[in-house]
Amino acid sequence: MTGILVLAGTPIGDISDAPPRLAAELAGADVVAAEDTRRLRRLTQALGVQTTGRVVSYFEGNEAARTPELVEALAGGARVLLVTDAGMPSVSDPGYRLVAAAVEKDIKVTAVPGPSAVLTALALSGLPVDRFCFEGFLPRKAGERLSRLREVAEERRTLVYFEAPHRLDDTLAAMAEVLGAQRRAAVCRELTKTYEEIKRGPLGELAAWAAEGVRGEITVVVEGAPDKGAEDLDAAELVRRVQVREEAGERRKEAIAAVAAEAGIPKRDVFDAVVAAKNAARTTP
Numbered sequence: 001m002t003g004i005l006v007l008a009g010t011p012i013g014d015i016s017d018a019p020p021r022l023a024a025e026l027a028g029a030d031v032v033a034a035e036d037t038r039r040l041r042r043l044t045q046a047l048g049v050q051t052t053g054r055v056v057s058y059f060e061g062n063e064a065a066r067t068p069e070l071v072e073a074l075a076g077g078a079r080v081l082l083v084t085d086a087g088m089p090s091v092s093d094p095g096y097r098l099v100a101a102a103v104e105k106d107i108k109v110t111a112v113p114g115p116s117a118v119l120t121a122l123a124l125s126g127l128p129v130d131r132f133c134f135e136g137f138l139p140r141k142a143g144e145r146l147s148r149l150r151e152v153a154e155e156r157r158t159l160v161y162f163e164a165p166h167r168l169d170d171t172l173a174a175m176a177e178v179l180g181a182q183r184r185a186a187v188c189r190e191l192t193k194t195y196e197e198i199k200r201g202p203l204g205e206l207a208a209w210a211a212e213g214v215r216g217e218i219t220v221v222v223e224g225a226p227d228k229g230a231e232d233l234d235a236a237e238l239v240r241r242v243q244v245r246e247e248a249g250e251r252r253k254e255a256i257a258a259v260a261a262e263a264g265i266p267k268r269d270v271f272d273a274v275v276a277a278k279n280a281a282r283t284t285p
Helices: 020-028 037-047 063-075 096-104 117-125 142-151 165-179 203-210 235-247 252-263 267-283
Strands: 004-008 031-034 054-057 079-083 108-112 132-137 158-163 184-189 197-202 218-222
Touching (some): 004 096, 031 063, 054 063, 063 079, 096 108, 117 218, 165 218, 184 203, 235 252
Parallel strands (some): 031 054, 132 158
Antiparallel strands (some): 158 218, 184 218
């Protein structure tokens, strides 16, 4: 008989949030694959449990090379437990390759549900949570980051991102530039930990706040694009939408047509707004 792959959620801050099944799985697994074996050791000590199976590292740097080894163990009947530093494996963490490989071999995959930074941040943000999309980490390079943000500029679902504290100010500034300085957002810092903080406000204000320096684990929740009717779209908003599409690679004619179709107004109205903005820019000293 083949084994079973167990994905186990781990606490994102407060150790007492660990699901009861986690301790049993850690004690009973034949193989424990951990993103960081030192953190695994601290986790087992905090839970008062001892692993009896083989412990191996499984992180971004060796994920591709170690996956075949773990699949072989699963094929031989082993119970393999996969844990990451915090949260659920394979959600912006190692695990996807192993899950895909196990599924391909028709090996059973199950999970021990646990804390989630994505869902916790959504719940605390004060923003709509009926529909959302998780975008993970934005690219480090400024140009690539702006390009990625332009792809979701008109996304109406709430957006969720992870970000490193030393890049937060640049990310929020880029979001304000592309999505609009008045777009509502929430920066969730150190969730479930002693110094948990939820900072809510327009992207422009949050960018200025973050410029002073922010520390800790960061999750950013951003309001989706407003569902504006034609009567709500002023000339400046029409021009902004055309610019976003142009910066994403569309020709101006195509961008104008697309924006007009979205707004349900004649293309001529959008064209006139773009021309007026261009003329105003030329005459501005």
